[in-house]
Amino acid sequence: MVRTLAMFTDTSLCIGCRACQVACKQWNELGLEVPEWTGGYQNHAHFTDKTYRLVRFIEEPGGKPNGDLAWLLMSDVCKHCAEAGCLDACPTGAIYRTEYGTVNINQDVCNGCRYCVSSCPFGVVSFNESTGTAKKCTFCNDRIHNGLGPACAKACPTESIQFGFRDELVGKAAKRVEKLKAMGFKDAQLYGADAKGFLGGLNAFFLLLAKPSTYDLPDNPRLPQRNVMVDSLLSIGSALVVGLGVLLSFRERGKGGPHA
């Protein structure tokens, strides 16, 4: 594997212009969608099969250092987790990890079982009715293989979305958090930057100005498959109890063994 690539989304720099969302739509030829009423500027409420970049608009009363209402803006995207629930769930091998560490869905292999949809802790992966396959951010796989950054990062006018080598971006991000804290943003924090943290670290990680749940992100996302051993053992236990009961019900008593 070559050096891991990453996207660092610094939400403190986002101005909510949605250039990323539009660039993503255009580059990836994502079709038209009926807008939904979300009570604010955000559209859509969640990722869809045609929305891979989604700018979240969150109003947080008293969220600013001076106590004013904070308008939290965040350009959200597939996290390309180092331990990816969607990838582990995929039964066809359509979901794979690229040499850059990103997670991609091979559209020619996916057969639309949708297990990945329910296995993403962030609700990123979406099912497309017309192709019958699962869709999500590709990290602009075509662009990064041709020396271009992802379309969203390229279009961002404030460098809220930065593209580069993961190790370099993490260093930058850590410095930025310190700076923001010194400016009075006491809840400024990195989300998914730590490779020893949840899901082995996210290859699209974030700088947040409030706790993750404010942004509709899980505080401590866990790999869905972590319990498969325990659940299987409990099932085996149940099989033993049930099987023994059925066996005792059918056992021939006092007739010199079976098939008498």
Added chain:
Amino acid sequence: MPKPPHWELMIVWYFFLGGIAGGAYFTAAIADNFGGARDRGVARAGYLLSLPLVAVCGLLLIADLGVPTRFLNMMRTLKVWDPMSIGAWIVGVFGLFTFVSSALSLSSSPSHAALRRKIGLVGIFFGFFLASYTGVLLSNSAMPFWRDARLMGALFLASGASTGIAAITLVLFLTGGSAGEGWGKLKHADRYSMLVELLLLAALIAALGAAARPLVSGHFATLFWGGLIGLGLLLPLALDLLGTRARALGALAAALVLIGGFVLRYVVLMSVQA
């Protein structure tokens, strides 16, 4: 927040019929191996039930795919710890077992019977697997309630047993082939698996705590308490205790158990996806 996979009625039916197929097969194989000569009717009914059911299961699974013509892509890889991957494989392998066991159950030759029993002994494990893996598949997703239900696979297994035995009971009742002690043994085994199921259900709900809300107090609560607990478990248990000798009551109880088994899959799948 996690997105529902939209596994709806086709998958409810798959979970339900897969449980019956697995339960009927392992009951048949146990009766075949450890029962007496008079349990042969039970064994044969169980084997012959599991074959068409698992065939329907396969068709349901394929039809529910986004691209059904790509169903063989499931065979490109085998991920032992991925319930969806190994489940697809086991549906196929279990299908082979039901086919061979069914074919051999039609023969009266002793050497065929001996072979059938041996094959049944191995097939039991695939039957157990088919009945329970669907629960493990749900409990290893990211969906709230499913992901918290450690006992889902164990519960589905017990339900697979109770519905599989109920299905055999109904087949024997409807074909009039329930002579001898096979019937009483079946009812005994069904009562036992229903009690295990009730205990597991109680443990699952208790362990879930607040996460059980979609099931026990939401929109699906009436169906859960009335359809599953009342109609599908407590009433058949009571009927069995009342009339162990009345065949019709036993058959009615079996029909109720089947309804309960369907309701269980329905409420588990639909309550968090609605």
